[in-house]
Amino acid sequence: MRRISVLTTLWFSLCCAPAFADASGGAIAAPETGGAPAGQAKLLSARGFAVAPASIAPGKPVTFAFRTAGASGRVRARVDILAPGKAAVRAKLGLVRAGHGISVRWSTKPLAAGSYTARLVVEGGGARVYERAKLAVVAPPPPAPAVAAVIAGGVFPVQGAYSFGGPDSRFGAPRSGHVHQGQDIAAAEGTPVVSPRAGTVHWVAYQAEGAGHYVVINGDDGRDYVFMHLQDGSTLVATGQPVAAGQRIASVGNTGESEGPHLHFEIWPGGWWASKASPPIDPLPQLQAWAG
């Protein structure tokens, strides 16, 4: 009586299992039910099927984990990756030991971005069982477009003989406690400094321990321009004042933390100290473009 009951249940589970289309496109026939060894008391089962991580970037590996029970020896396992409108992808896991926790890493390289059902299929002892879990392959967002370092149009900020100097004058050069955030342009004290773009004067200030006399201009191109170490008493503009491209704003000087007359020049595409996510860029390519 017990045996009949088991077989009835087994048949039910097989007849109601979803048809599976294999790689050749044909439906796999349900295995015979009469092959169950006499005395097999338990039904084959698979439990705890999980895909980790459940959401992954394309091509990265996931781990399939599960446990089988109700069979002895080895059972055959695979995972079918299914999505509507997409061809099924089969991950063959081979023969695994029944009754043990199984963990298999698998590369998602065959999968395009999308939402999938991972269907574990375990076969053994004439039975086949299924478990399902979700798997999402999510393409990372495309990198933000690089801010164009060089914008057409503009005037070189130093109107006189100048030099870009050596490596220590460059953007990114080491300084004590920080890196150099601009390009130094060496020129004689008093050489005119002009606004490279039309815009508005954002800030005029003095910082004895650093920038000396300095000016910040909001350019009409959306970028902020910073001019430091300006000559004492040379600043010709005030905060809030509009300026034209090429308009003189001050003179090259040697104020603040400066060793020799030069203009320290910065470009901030996202605004001067506007956020940590919008640092200054290397201004040299733009300066060279303006220099012609």
Ligand SMILES: [Zn+2]
């Ligand atoms: Zn500098």
